[in-house]
Amino acid sequence: MDIVLSHENEMILETVRAFMEKEIYPHEEEVDRLGYVPKELGQQIEQQSIEAGLYSANLPESVGGGGLDYTNMAVVEREYGKTSHALHSWIGRPTELLMACQGDQIERYLTPCVQAKKRELFALTEPEAGSDVMAMKTNAKRDGDDWILNGSKHFISGPTMPDFAIVFAATGIDETPRGPRKRVSAFLVDVGTKGFDISEGNRCVSYRGYNNYQLFFSNVRLGPDQMLGEEGKGLELSGKWLGMGRIWVGATCAGKAERLYDLAVDWAANRKQFGKPIGQFQATGFKLADMAIGIKTADLLVMDAVAKADAGTLQDADAAMVKVYCSEMLNRVADDTVQIYGGMGLMEEMPIQRLWRDSRLERIWDGTSEIQRHIITRSILRPLGA
Numbered sequence: 277m278d279i280v281l282s283h284e285n286e287m288i289l290e291t292v293r294a295f296m297e298k299e300i301y302p303h304e305e306e307v308d309r310l311g312y313v314p315k316e317l318g319q320q321i322e323q324q325s326i327e328a329g330l331y332s333a334n335l336p337e338s339v340g341g342g343g344l345d346y347t348n349m350a351v352v353e354r355e356y357g358k359t360s361h362a363l364h365s366w367i368g369r370p371t372e373l374l375m376a377c378q379g380d381q382i383e384r385y386l387t388p389c390v391q392a393k394k395r396e397l398f399a400l401t402e403p404e405a406g407s408d409v410m411a412m413k414t415n416a417k418r419d420g421d422d423w424i425l426n427g428s429k430h431f432i433s434g435p436t437m438p439d440f441a442i443v444f445a446a447t448g449i450d451e452t453p454r455g456p457r458k459r460v461s462a463f464l465v466d467v468g469t470k471g472f473d474i475s476e477g478n479r480c481v482s483y484r485g486y487n488n489y490q491l492f493f494s495n496v497r498l499g500p501d502q503m504l505g506e507e508g509k510g511l512e513l514s515g516k517w518l519g520m521g522r523i524w525v526g527a528t529c530a531g532k533a534e535r536l537y538d539l540a541v542d543w544a545a546n547r548k549q550f551g552k553p554i555g556q557f558q559a560t561g562f563k564l565a566d567m568a569i570g571i572k573t574a575d576l577l578v579m580d581a582v583a584k585a586d587a588g589t590l591q592d593a594d595a596a597m598v599k600v601y602c603s604e605m606l607n608r609v610a611d612d613t614v615q616i617y618g619g620m621g622l623m624e625e626m627p628i629q630r631l632w633r634d635s636r637l638e639r640i641w642d643g644t645s646e647i648q649r650h651i652i653t654r655s656i657l658r659p660l661g662a
């Protein structure tokens with residue numbers, strides 16, 4: 277990482293790097309080949325991360341978390357990005373949405389997640405409502421004090437079968453100056469509740485071994501204490517999470533790009549054709565130069581965004597810019613690294629093809645590049661009334 281870091285940032289970086297070298301990197305190839313993380317391995321990573329103080333490092337000390345600020349978390353996420361989600365997600369970073377837990381919810385959901393006793397899923401996407409979140413069909417209707425939940429979700433991802441899901445559902449319609457708009461609320465729904473079915477979804481070629489689930493709700497009865505946050509404030513909650521999520525995507529992309537860059541530099545310096553290292557051909561050398569510029573720009577964008585998040589001034593467009601730039605930069609770096617390796621870049625024995633496959637997802641999840649560009653455009657034009 278070629279930017280100025282504080283002493284505290286450096287110490288955290290050393291801890292994470294040592295952890296990754298020992299607990300994560302040795303298992304990458306096997307997990308990609310198997311297509312799943314053996315349960316004992318997942319639990320071992322989980323246990324080691326608790327001992328290293330990395331589990332729940334993102335949550336405040338007041339709830340038992342590590343209390344890292346956003347700047348330090350960016351340093352951590354950048355290192356996580358060098359490997360597969362299938363592995364680093366076992367380290368555990370419970371969603372900050374759980375900070376909205378109130379009363380008994382704290383003991384039932386927040387504290388067990390902080391302590392690695394429970395796992396949650398974030399369930400927003402539906403088969404017919406991907407980018408168009410407001411097309412969601414999942415709904416909850418009042419029945420006395422209770423709610424009755426119906427609908428389905430897909431592409432809901434996590435390292436292992438969860439204990440509960442944070443489910444977003446329409447709980448009514450609001451009239452707004454722009455016309456009728458679904459009122460969306462968030463619910464805490466326990467796996468095992470009558471009418472709630474969860475099963476593994478399609479297999480993804482990015483991050484093999486990182487599971488995604490399909491969720492089905494058929495007349496699931498939920499008590500009033502299962503609503504997370506206020507009724508109708510679900511989108512504000514999800515927006516807050518997605519905003520920071522986009523910055524973590526940016527940080528992980530910078531980390532993965534650096535890993536690919538190191539591999540590309542090594543090959544360009546050592547692979548010889550026409551009697552000299554291929555890096556000496558301008559077509560290869562300029563690729564390396566563009567990679568270095570891209571990674572540095574990505575780091576600066578991420579660090580600017582987390583400084584704003586720490587200062588409480590982060591805007592949606594800041595997070596969107598980080599997501600678009602870093603994920604697209606990573607995809608250029610991944611593709612150029614394959615090109616620099618030639619045929620060897622596509623061989624299963626080399627890590628390049630895996631990192632290339634993993635990179636592709638980053639332009640899609642947490643909101644596609646196109647949707648991020650809409651967010652940025654809106655921030656430019658809306659103040660002008662356009």
Ligand SMILES: Cc1cc2nc3c(=O)[nH]c(=O)nc-3n(C[C@H](O)[C@H](O)[C@H](O)COP(=O)(O)OP(=O)(O)OC[C@H]3O[C@@H](n4cnc5c(N)ncnc54)[C@H](O)[C@@H]3O)c2cc1C
Nearest residue numbers: 398399400401406407431432433480640641642643644646
């Ligand atoms: C592996 C994986 C894990 C995931 N994990 C989760 C999770 O844990 N929780 C969760 O809720 N979701 C999750 N998602 C869902 C993810 O956020 C969505 O896939 C993503 O938001 C895109 O939705 P979609 O796939 O339905 O694509 P679509 O919305 O169908 O989009 C298809 C294409 O059309 C383009 N498009 C759509 N609308 C517009 C527009 N207005 N302007 C221009 N272009 C447009 C898109 O940019 C894209 O290129 C996950 C997805 C994957 C693949």
